[in-house]
Amino acid sequence: MITINENYLKLQASYLFSDIAKRVASFQEKNPDREVIKLGIGDVTRALPKACIDAFHKAVDEMAVDASFRGYGPEQGYAFLREAIAKNDFHARGANISADEIFVSDGAKCDTGNIQELFSQDITIAIPDPVYPVYLDTNVMAGRTLNFEDGRFKGIVYLDSTKENNFVPALPKEPVDLIYLCFPNNPTGSTITKEELKTWVDYARANKALILFDAAYEAFIQDESLPKTIYEIEGAKEVAIEFRSFSKSGGFTGTRCAFTVVPKECVAYDTTGKVHSVHALWNRRHCTKFNGVSYPVQKAAEALYSEEGKVQAKELVDYYLKNAELICTTMEELGFTYDGGKNSPYVWIWGNMDSWEFFDMLLNKAGVVCTPGAGFGKCGNGYIRISAFNSYENVVKAMQRIREAFGK
Amino acid sequence: MITINENYLKLQASYLFSDIAKRVASFQEKNPDREVIKLGIGDVTRALPKACIDAFHKAVDEMAVDASFRGYGPEQGYAFLREAIAKNDFHARGANISADEIFVSDGAKCDTGNIQELFSQDITIAIPDPVYPVYLDTNVMAGRTLNFEDGRFKGIVYLDSTKENNFVPALPKEPVDLIYLCFPNNPTGSTITKEELKTWVDYARANKALILFDAAYEAFIQDESLPKTIYEIEGAKEVAIEFRSFSKSGGFTGTRCAFTVVPKECVAYDTTGKVHSVHALWNRRHCTKFNGVSYPVQKAAEALYSEEGKVQAKELVDYYLKNAELICTTMEELGFTYDGGKNSPYVWIWGNMDSWEFFDMLLNKAGVVCTPGAGFGKCGNGYIRISAFNSYENVVKAMQRIREAFGK
Known part of the structure; x- marks a missing residue:
């Protein structure tokens, strides 16, 4: 049955x-x-920006001719896009992220939803409240929650974000293993300072925890003192995965392109305490369950990095x-x-x-x-x-x- | 940790x-x-066919103007594409599949990989050998296999496909719950007759099993007596999910569009024996972990159904x-x-x-x-x-x- x-x-x-x-x-x-x-x-x-439209059309034209036609691309995304991302979104901010640490995908929703598959069933998860519902729902589906009581799931550590703490939650009192953070936040629109974000990175390093940092709204940051990527924080590469999207930065909600950064230093453990590369695990998942983003869409996304x-x-x-x-x-x-x-x-x-x-x-x-x-x-x-x-x-x-x- | x-x-x-x-x-x-x-x-x-290129360009032009710009589309795909699929791929073959039983996605690899999430950990799975490796690997990742011994995973029922059985495997001798089939087959290129496929549908109905029918190569069927969809077989709607793709039929491997059919009659059970709609489960998964296919790509796919x-x-x-x-x-x-x-x-x-x-x-x-x-x-x-x-x-x-x- x-x-x-x-x-x-x-x-x-x-x-x-x-x-x-x-x-x-x-x-x-x-x-x-x-x-x-x-x-x-x-x-x-x-x-969509005109530069994207022009690049989109040009790539469609390439698909119209055998000689320039593209079949399956690399699951992780084309080098032209991964390199443009590394240079403009990370090197320009002093964050040493290489192109092969960037996984291009069709949406931050998919990536933030799928990432939990890499981890064991019995980890303790911290999720902000209020927040984008995908983090919680995908962990419910995976069986990491207990009963639903009084509006909340038992087994989840909720990180209360209220006017009292300026919508930046305090570190959890109990030990947690996987921490979702989203800044600029959806729905509160709040931001996090480098000093505040450093307390989370330090917590993760001290506790062998991992941070899932959703930076889908990064493009809206105007205050230059705020971190645009978690990799501006020292030590973050060991303990943080970052999710980014062209949905809001380039108007791509209907065009579909995003990316996830998994640094090679980023580690998780097996039950014997042995260290494993999260990059290798995500690469395996990406190659097994995903077949890359549409070539013309990747060209349109690349154009966001032209002058x-x-x-x-x-x-x-x-x-x-x-x-x-x-x-x-x-x-x-x-x-x-x-x-x-x-x-x-x-x-x-x-x-x-x-x-x-x-x-x-x-x-x-x-x-x-x-x-x-x-x-x-x-x-x-x-x-x-x-x-x-x-x-x-x-x-x-x-x-x-x-x-x-x-x-x- | x-x-x-x-x-x-x-x-x-x-x-x-x-x-x-x-x-x-x-x-x-x-x-x-x-x-x-x-x-x-x-x-x-x-x-890509010229009709697709023309539709692709036209849709990109729509994205260039505020008045015709499209943001998030329905996660399940636009009605224009779902209706064209239902009419041309199913109604034309006498298969009564409605547009809202079709879930448009970015690839049959993703869908055949993700579908197993809907089912419990302890089901028995039958997988053909040889076959496309995604079916097995995604079940390994989900923890449904035991040791790997002598080239095979314990806990999986392999369906041997050899020259002796014309590459159409026999029904399993032990009871199985979830059955992967792929015809025309990758890699053997073999096909299945309606009579043979009926034995599988009958088996599934008799044993409360579910068939995952991968028909990604359906467009290559020339012999009109062969089933182009499993829904040509009586009773299949209760016990079968079908995966289709524009990758090979329209040259979309680099453009990315596919679809999965989950009929509303299709059921699975909970441990108390209560019946549940697989359509509702897949819809919930699709809406939680996926954000729809790029609008211009859906328009390009729709054009495959024009004259x-x-x-x-x-x-x-x-x-x-x-x-x-x-x-x-x-x-x-x-x-x-x-x-x-x-x-x-x-x-x-x-x-x-x-x-x-x-x-x-x-x-x-x-x-x-x-x-x-x-x-x-x-x-x-x-x-x-x-x-x-x-x-x-x-x-x-x-x-x-x-x-x-x-x-x-």
Whole structure:
């Protein structure tokens, strides 16, 4: 008899986006003439940079001719892209990452979801709250959690991220083996300083732990004192894997390209204490279960590192940051407190309401859709996330409406 | 302490392609002027069909303009592609598969590798020998195998595919829960009749087993009496998942698009015997660990179903089949026995040599590279695989040289 992986039955159904859709539909029914402005979803809205489009077309043309046609590429990605990444994203920041430590993939979601396969079943895992749900769900599927009680899984060490700690969690009190961190954070938009990040790297080195550092929003960092990669921190290569994506930096959410950095120094252990290379393990997984990213997509991604590409990608990021700034100033005017929005496309806002009250108020009074923070974890309750991913015109209109709703 | 998934340590290193590369390099050193013709790797060599190129360009242009730009698409694939697949690949064959039973992905390698996650650790798995190594390796990684002894993993039921059974394995004698089948087969090029396939479907229904049917080479089937999809067999929807790919049918090995069919009737059980929908489980996995295929790539794949696209894809397949025919007639002339090559791009050849002797002879006498069958499993020893994926001119030259090597 074919039996299922019963860990899947432990997964909590997420009603977040369907609940949002229901409330929006009900609002629209009552207000058929009211245009709703959606600042809820973390998806880009602007066209790909011209440099990417040109490179994309050129690569498609190569695929049209036998002589330049490309079949299977290296599973890890083409050298042209891996080298451009190493040079621009790491060497330029003083981080000594080589091209063969970079694994190109079709998404940071896949990579952050798949990475846990390399590790044993009985490790202790630390996951921030609130956070992107993939880290937790993929560990639930793998059987690393116990019962779900009072909104949380037993067997997971949650790293509370609250206004009290500026959304940068404290080191865990109990020993943990695998630590997920995400900065700039989704959903809070908070950042981490080099000094704070160093305490995590030092913890991992002292405790033989491993950090999974999700830096998918790195491109939004404007403050030059903040780390753009964890490898700016001394000793991080031994204890950290970094996830990056072109989704937000180049508008690639529908084009699909990302990469994961697994330094060769990065180690894990077997039960006898013997040291193993995490690079070798990930390489084996990547080659066994993945067949590389589409060649034209890799060429389009490479173009983000050309001179024009860099300028155009910066324009894209600046565009969304201008939206974020407008959201921040509006929230300030209205007396709300917030984090994010400076080095992040997300603004994380709190007042004296629970997440859904706040959501309903913005929807009903202003026709603006945000995301209730409670959807990202227990610590997200009381907060909402407003995303800067929309046109400037829509953000202006949305903020104007919110101001009016509050009588300003 | 971060500990590893020790199942990875059980994986057998594959030296197949590095051994081939070494022998070819050594031959080239001794014969610097001799051009080596490679008929080893199962990778396409011809340009994408024009219909795909046109659709690809058009979709890239859509990504260049805000108004038509696409961000995240549905994880399961766009409706335009899922509907074209359902209509052309299934309805046209009398198989009642609906668009929402089709999950578009970036590769059949990923899907055939990932599918095992849905099932429990202690199921019994049947895997053909010889076969594509991903089925076995992904189960080794998941911890479903015991010791490796005498070239095989304990805990796996191997389905011997030999000249004695025409490379269609017999039903297992012991009960099994999950069965991998691949037809037209890689590497043997053999096909399965509807009657034979029905015995497997009936077995699965009678034993509450599940069939994973890899039909990545379906486009090469010329004999209209052969099943092009397992869903041509009555009752298959309850007990079979099918994997398909545009890699070989449309030349997409470097472009990356494939799909998996999980019918809604398809069921598995929990340990209490309760029935669960495999469709729901796969959907949950797909949405949690995957973010959809690149939009322009999906548009390029859709174009394979346009009138011009169908004609051009057929030309592509016919081109390789003409190569295969030439390989077959040459082998016949030389007195070798073979299977495949009729409804498959692979010709599986045997004589009175072991795989590597045969390989060395072709390399040293004719400067032609094939793949030793032993690389695909214990039952592959004594065989070689010659691939039709090359230019017709190269295949003509290679066969001429092999003929000369044998004094013909």
